[in-house]
Amino acid sequence: RVRCEVEGRAASAAEIASFLGLRARTGATAGASAPPEAVHLQDAAFWKQLVSAQRAARQGRLMTPVAGGASDDAGQPSALESIRLAGTLAASGFQRALVTLNEAMLWRRLGDNEQARRQLEVLKKQRLAHHVAGNDYLGAMECIVSAWCAYTARDLPLAQSLLGGMADDPARSVVLRHHPDVRFEWCNLWALGCRSRALALAAEDAPAARLLAEESLRRFGDALTAAFESHSFDAAQHVAANLGMAVWLFDRVGLALPALPSAPAGGPKRRGDASAASDTTRHAVQWIAFSEWLCGQADGQGRSAWNAIYLMRIARGHCGAEPRPTLAQFRAQAPLDPAAISALAGPLADAFDATHWPARWVEVAQARLADHQAGRRRYPGLQHCSLLFEHAWYAAHAGDLKAAERSLVTLREALPQLVPSDRAYFAESWNDGLPAELVLEAKPPRRPAARPRKAAR
Known part of the structure; x- marks a missing residue:
């Protein structure tokens, strides 16, 4: 005999049907083709909790609550606590998979690759065990978080291999092309990989390093565009800072690029400045200043x-x-x-x-x-x-x-x-x-x- 449980309680007939990939039928809907992931009233509580978790992550409350202070957020749960509470409210395969993805992303931000990879394994099982709505998005983000883990471990070949495979995959390339959040993550991480490779090659193969540096700046620009397409100040501030530091680092290793990108409202280059390096430093500082300005525009953004x-x-x-x-x-x-x-x-x-x-x-x-x-x-x-x-x-x-x-x-x-x-x-x-x-x-x-x-x- 098999006893089916969900979160320690006996599974309902609908949950068993969902696990088996069957469509639930009732007397009122027999013969109908209602999707198994129908919207229920409890979804509102789940989405509210998910937003609380994402807001805590944006404010830097990743693993521990904010201590002290007079802020409205003082004493509020951390992102990790909030995302796990959202997991208890998840009522569908997609919601449970989304919680797992968000927890993997959170552990990645905390620098704990082992925990992040564990969550990615759970996500993979969830996606294989169910026909999960939004599976293409979840699959694309699973690949990107795996690439982030590789990059954090400084395994650049693996990180760029994962990203390259994603771009070549027919299903995931469609998500990459049309989903601005996915495109932002892909372009930002690809640009960081190109930046690292350019810096490592600069002393040995300047022409190859210069091509990588140019691709890095171009992809940072693509990531910034995607961030604004998705109306995400948080994403935009990350890529603006990365772009500014890339400009400065490339100049430090002698990769003089023909056209440096200017930050918004950065103004024209001043003629008569002491050196090209001072112009490079100004460009870099202005991009990082733009990043800091964006932090101030996001309500409650740390x-x-x-x-x-x-x-x-x-x-x-x-x-x-x-x-x-x-x-x-x-x-x-x-x-x-x-x-x-x-x-x-x-x-x-x-x-x-x-x-x-x-x-x-x-x-x-x-x-x-x-x-x-x-x-x-x-x-x-x-x-x-x-x-x-x-x-x-x-x-x-x-x-x-x-x-x-x-x-x-x-x-x-x-x-x-x-x-x-x-x-x-x-x-x-x-x-x-x-x-x-x-x-x-x-x-x-x-x-x-x-x-x-x-x-x-």
């Missing part, structure tokens, strides 16, 4: 940690001290301060309000780290480690070696959660980029056996 990290890297990017400089040499460097970055943003400078952007970079980093520590925000591993390193760099530059050392101690504890290539980046930056006096006190992690090319993530 500010992006990546925008702060990218701008702090750009601000110190021209500082070129010798490896492991003395403290005096290190402090003699002149990174751009927040006011100078705001000036480069031109008409987009209003994105940098005083509340979120203090006058010193060390305070910018400290404010975001305080939010993370207090539970007001929860930054995934790579973002958290990046904020810790930027805080250490700018605290040391301000002469506060004790504060810098505290951040480096926390960074050392957090590094094991990162993939090897990301750990190598921080080991290189720690060993070579910080003053000798600080390195002596805060012992850096060991360099990898084969030193990778240093490149900002």
Whole structure:
């Protein structure tokens, strides 16, 4: 005998029929061809809960509730709690599969590839066991989240193979062409993969790297268009920041591109500026400023940690001290301060309000780290480690070696959660980029056996 249960209770006849792929029939509808996924009143509760989960994710409440504060969202459930509650309200195969997909995407954002892949396996079983409405969309997004997991693990060949296979598949290519959310995810991730490959090839094969860089910028532009087609400020701010950092990174490795994209309202290039590099920096800053401005336009949208990290890297990017400089040499460097970055943003400078952007970079980093520590925000591993390193760099530059050392101690504890290539980046930056006096006190992690090319993530 087989006992069928759903969430610990006996399954109804309709649920068993749905599991078997049969159409439910009642006396009133016998002979009719009503779809099994008919809309029921309880659907409203499910969709409301799903929206709450997605809103919590946009605000950065990924795994823990917001702690303290007077915000309307203080004490509200995290995205993970909300999406699991939505799962208890799901009444159809599609709704259950959608919950699984959203949980996989959430774990991916948290940097937990193992949990994300588990959810993708569950999603695959759900799609195979039922004829799920929206299966083409779910299949396309399953492929994209799998590609994101590969990219996060720095397996670029696998990530781009998955995306390429999706574009070549007749059914999924139709979804990719006509669904703006799917197209945004595909183009944004493909562009990030091209960006990474271009940076890795720049020193060995400049012509091939330049072609990849041009494709990266083109795909970022496609992703931005798709984001606005779907009216998603959240998606648009992500790709705008990625585009700005790509422009700057390509210039750093000598990939001079013939035409750099301008941010909205960025204005024309000023004639007579000191160098082409300053124009590149201005373009990069304006795209990141546009991203930050978009964060402010979304109701309740949390500010992006990546925008702060990218701008702090750009601000110190021209500082070129010798490896492991003395403290005096290190402090003699002149990174751009927040006011100078705001000036480069031109008409987009209003994105940098005083509340979120203090006058010193060390305070910018400290404010975001305080939010993370207090539970007001929860930054995934790579973002958290990046904020810790930027805080250490700018605290040391301000002469506060004790504060810098505290951040480096926390960074050392957090590094094991990162993939090897990301750990190598921080080991290189720690060993070579910080003053000798600080390195002596805060012992850096060991360099990898084969030193990778240093490149900002």
